[in-house]
Amino acid sequence: MTERKTLSFRESVNFMVDRAMAVLNIDPCIANAIKSCDSTIKINFPVEINGKLEVFTGWRSVHSNHRLPVKGGIRFAPIVDEDEVEALAALMTYKCAIVDVPFGGSKGGLLIDPSRYNRDDMQKITRRFARELVRKGYLSPATNVPAPDMGTGEREMAWIADTYKHLHPEDINYLACVTGKPVAHGGIRGRTEATGRGVVYVIREFFRHPDDLRRTGLSGDLSSQKIVIQGLGNVGYHAAKLLDEEDQCKIIAIIQRDGVLTNDNGICVEDVRQYMNEHKTIKGFPDAKYSENAAAGLEIECDILIPAAMEAQIHVNNACNIKAKLIVEAANGPVTFEADDILRKKQITILPDAYVNAGGVTVSYFEWVRNLSHIRFGRMERRHDELHGERIVKALETMTGNPADDWIKKELIHGADELDLVRSGLDDTMRNSFLQMKEAMDSNNKIKDYRTAVYVVAINKISRSYLDIGVY
Numbered sequence: 294m295t296e297r298k299t300l301s302f303r304e305s306v307n308f309m310v311d312r313a314m315a316v317l318n319i320d321p322c323i324a325n326a327i328k329s330c331d332s333t334i335k336i337n338f339p340v341e342i343n344g345k346l347e348v349f350t351g352w353r354s355v356h357s358n359h360r361l362p363v364k365g366g367i368r369f370a371p372i373v374d375e376d377e378v379e380a381l382a383a384l385m386t387y388k389c390a391i392v393d394v395p396f397g398g399s400k401g402g403l404l405i406d407p408s409r410y411n412r413d414d415m416q417k418i419t420r421r422f423a424r425e426l427v428r429k430g431y432l433s434p435a436t437n438v439p440a441p442d443m444g445t446g447e448r449e450m451a452w453i454a455d456t457y458k459h460l461h462p463e464d465i466n467y468l469a470c471v472t473g474k475p476v477a478h479g480g481i482r483g484r485t486e487a488t489g490r491g492v493v494y495v496i497r498e499f500f501r502h503p504d505d506l507r508r509t510g511l512s513g514d515l516s517s518q519k520i521v522i523q524g525l526g527n528v529g530y531h532a533a534k535l536l537d538e539e540d541q542c543k544i545i546a547i548i549q550r551d552g553v554l555t556n557d558n559g560i561c562v563e564d565v566r567q568y569m570n571e572h573k574t575i576k577g578f579p580d581a582k583y584s585e586n587a588a589a590g591l592e593i594e595c596d597i598l599i600p601a602a603m604e605a606q607i608h609v610n611n612a613c614n615i616k617a618k619l620i621v622e623a624a625n626g627p628v629t630f631e632a633d634d635i636l637r638k639k640q641i642t643i644l645p646d647a648y649v650n651a652g653g654v655t656v657s658y659f660e661w662v663r664n665l666s667h668i669r670f671g672r673m674e675r676r677h678d679e680l681h682g683e684r685i686v687k688a689l690e691t692m693t694g695n696p697a698d699d700w701i702k703k704e705l706i707h708g709a710d711e712l713d714l715v716r717s718g719l720d721d722t723m724r725n726s727f728l729q730m731k732e733a734m735d736s737n738n739k740i741k742d743y744r745t746a747v748y749v750v751a752i753n754k755i756s757r758s759y760l761d762i763g764v765y
């Protein structure tokens with residue numbers, strides 16, 4: 294028997310897109326144009342670490358520039374390569390289209406184990422990588438705007454913005470060259486939590502649709518669901534914390550690289566995070582059972598499984614053992630194409646990555662707009678809205694002859710600040726995109742799953758843009 298070659302991440306994404314293209318019966322030339330990666334740059338650069346030169350390798354891929362700038366995170370990871378960066382760049386193209394963010398898709402990666410370097414070394418390496426990207430035309434507010442991803446955060450984004458500013462001091466929009474910056478350096482409130490919060494908005498929207506719940510085999514409201522989450526990093530932590538604290542779900546398992554914590558009565562996410570910060574491991578956390586078999590955590594019986602760590606976690610060898618009713622792909626590419634097929638046969642519902650984790654790029658878009666307009670959202674209206682609220686309270690009190698209750702005053706005399714506006718814009722985006730995905734699925738009986746539905750939505754929008762402007 295010939296051994297079947299495992300698909301690469303990029304092939305996996307392309308096969309999933311092909312399934313949607315087959316439903317759409319799209320012109321093969323347009324299909325090819327949409328799928329092909331525009332360009333990928335590989336950069337090797339030396340940095341002096343402890344008196345010795347070390348050579349680092351990084352990539353930045355532009356999948357599609359039918360809209361500019363192109364957008365996508367930069368990951369720093371000990372395992373990253375060209376195939377992965379191209380797959381992630383392609384996902385960004387579809388993701389932006391799904392949530393109506395007017396960007397093309399891009400992604401970057403640097404081959405590095407950040408835990409091996411101190412802060413000063415990381416700064417030197419990040420700045421040098423950024424300088425190379427600027428020089429080669431892969432970093433600018435108008436054409437290519439990175440953001441955080443695995444292994445990077447607002448610290449790295451601040452260094453990147455500062456490096457660009459030094460190379461282009463005349464560019465008045467320099468802050469818009471990267472998103473996910475600290476608020477004090479041109480970032481937007483709510484960006485750090487955005488991807489995880491977006492995941493929760495998706496789940497909440499899903500629970501507003503009884504027919505979708507029924508198809509999935511879920512019953513009861515969100516608070517009665519048992520959840521397993523893999524990865525308590527940026528995305529996983531914010532998603533799990535909200536589900537635990539605001540939605541009162543039971544987080545029955547938390548999977549990290551070094552093992553899995555389980556507790557059928559629920560685990561306090563914030564306590565685990567504090568414990569991890571202090572001990573650099575989940576082992577020994579007092580209020581849950583620990584096992585070092587992290588992989589088995591994915592196979593725990595639960596209502597909702599949220600893979601929020603990295604790609605290819607559910608694959609051909611473990612897909613048959615998955616017992617969740619709903620998989621919410623918070624990470625990029627956590628389910629391989631082969632596993633996706635197995636899970637579909639098992640009638641396990643998947644809410645796909647290209648939609649589920651698009652909250653990050655959505656709020657990045659808000660940050661980019663804020664940087665270009667050079668003003669914080671809400672700065673002009675907030676006080677005005679509060680005065681308007683005060684007038685309504687006064688009118689109510691005059692009409693009733695009684696003082697308004699404090700909670701009514703608080704609700705009415707509240708002008709939206711930047712965080713309120715960002716969260717509202719994010720919620721609106723995730724809800725609208727859900728409805729578009731659902732509409733695609735309900736109106737075409739060839740579409741049997743949400744992944745195909747979101748790609749159909751994305752491809753329709755992208756191909757329209759190709760046809761409108763032509764391809765030159």
Ligand code: NAD
Pocket residue numbers: 366441442443444445488523524525526527528529548549550551587601602603604623624625626650651653654
């Ligand atoms: P992160 O580095 O902050 O966190 C990743 C977490 O997963 C860490 O806690 C790590 O210990 C854990 N992890 C890694 N490998 C694991 C494994 N094999 N088993 C169990 N746990 C493992 O990264 P992040 O920014 O939270 O990104 C997570 C995923 O979400 C990635 O796929 C990324 O591409 C995607 N994503 C991130 C953003 C964002 O805004 N950060 C946006 C969209 C998509």
